[in-house]
Amino acid sequence: MDIQIKNLTKTYNNRKILAIDGFHIPSKSFLGIIGPNGAGKSTLVKIIAGLDTPSTGCILYNHEGLNQRINRNMTMVFQKPYLLRTTVYNNIAYPLKLRNINKEEIHTRVQKIIGEMGIAGLQHQKAWTLSGGEGQKVALARALIFNPSLLILDEATANIDPSSIYAMEDAIKCYYENNHATIIMVTHNIKQAKRLCNTVAFMNGGVIEESGTSDEVIYNPTKEATKTFIKEAFL
């Protein structure tokens, strides 16, 4: 999915927390958004996901505004995902049920994705009994099962153990390579951005200070704020 951000601002209590004149996320790109806390990263992705409204400006998805068809074709995984009060299987099957897909097809697709993500053993477990890493994998499986064209990850691998992080990264990478979806990933982990993303945008104070290929932004930043942030991240 092609994303175009035009003159986007967001103001809370008379304080401008987001101001992006223009930014283009081409279809099939894997964009990493990095930056310090309070840079406006989460606000930006929430607006892209349609969970928040901009104060001014707009976002175009494949050259059109947000509608139910576009909304059904994108998803977002949060740092602390909400899991439905039911089994792991039902959690993952839920987006397919919303799309009126028949039971056999749902069963096949759920079995496939839980097998790929290594959580087949958890399928009958109640969601509230899962560990943080397991819950995050379930949330990712639930997001990927309906093959969204736009996947937004808001620090989806923060606060989980390294083995779960690598398992999730593999699943995300595999999904990207097989489906050519557009992925936007907010992360504090520069190394993770380097491992997964082909483009990186550095945000600071509500603006996109710098963007380019991950090598350009991470190894040859031009802005002083980017240099400082990356230097501190690598320390």
Place this chain on the structure above:
Amino acid sequence: MREIYEGIIKSIELLLSLDGEIYRIILLSLYVSLTSTLISALIAIPVGIVMGIKKFPFKQGMIRVLYTFMGLPPVIVGLVVYLFIRRSGPLGNLELIFTSAAMIIAQTLLVTPIITGLVYNGTKEGGEKIKNLAKTLGANKTQTMILLIKELRISIFAAMVSGYGRAVSEVGAVMIVGGNIRHHTRVMTTTIAMNHSMGQTDMAIAIGIVLLILSFIVNSLLYRFQQGE
């Protein structure tokens, strides 16, 4: 103590006596309270959820009014309903006064704010996350509302149990609009009040115990339903 003991014995005798009048009183109490709770739930659940997840003008003021209405004195509600439905009132032609329908209306007015307020509080806590999840997974408005009800079912059942408790134990409003007419609008609470005023304490205690047992059974069923996940 002797009166309470006699009341317990009397309540067992009453239940075993298969006296038609007693069973009519019990059934009418259940019918009025459960119907009003159900009608209230149908109104209050969506309203409470929408209030919990939506931002709209005068929301804070509305919440204050809602909290005030949660503690409405039953006699006030009974009086207001009476003024509307009495023969010379604006709704007098509907001939609702001293009927079970009037009692249901009064109890619905009492219970609706309670369920709305409790559902609103439950939604305020977790509703935003559920709404966001539904949206990110492609749910439309109806599917989002269904998901919210499913996920908030514990808060919703707790609210309904509280609402039912209020309805079944209420006496002031049903006395005013129902009139405590024998074989017609007499319910357990009005029977207790009447027997007490007539000095028949053992009978009042007996009906009170039956009321408690029935409350326990209905609440146990609701609790079992709530836990059945």
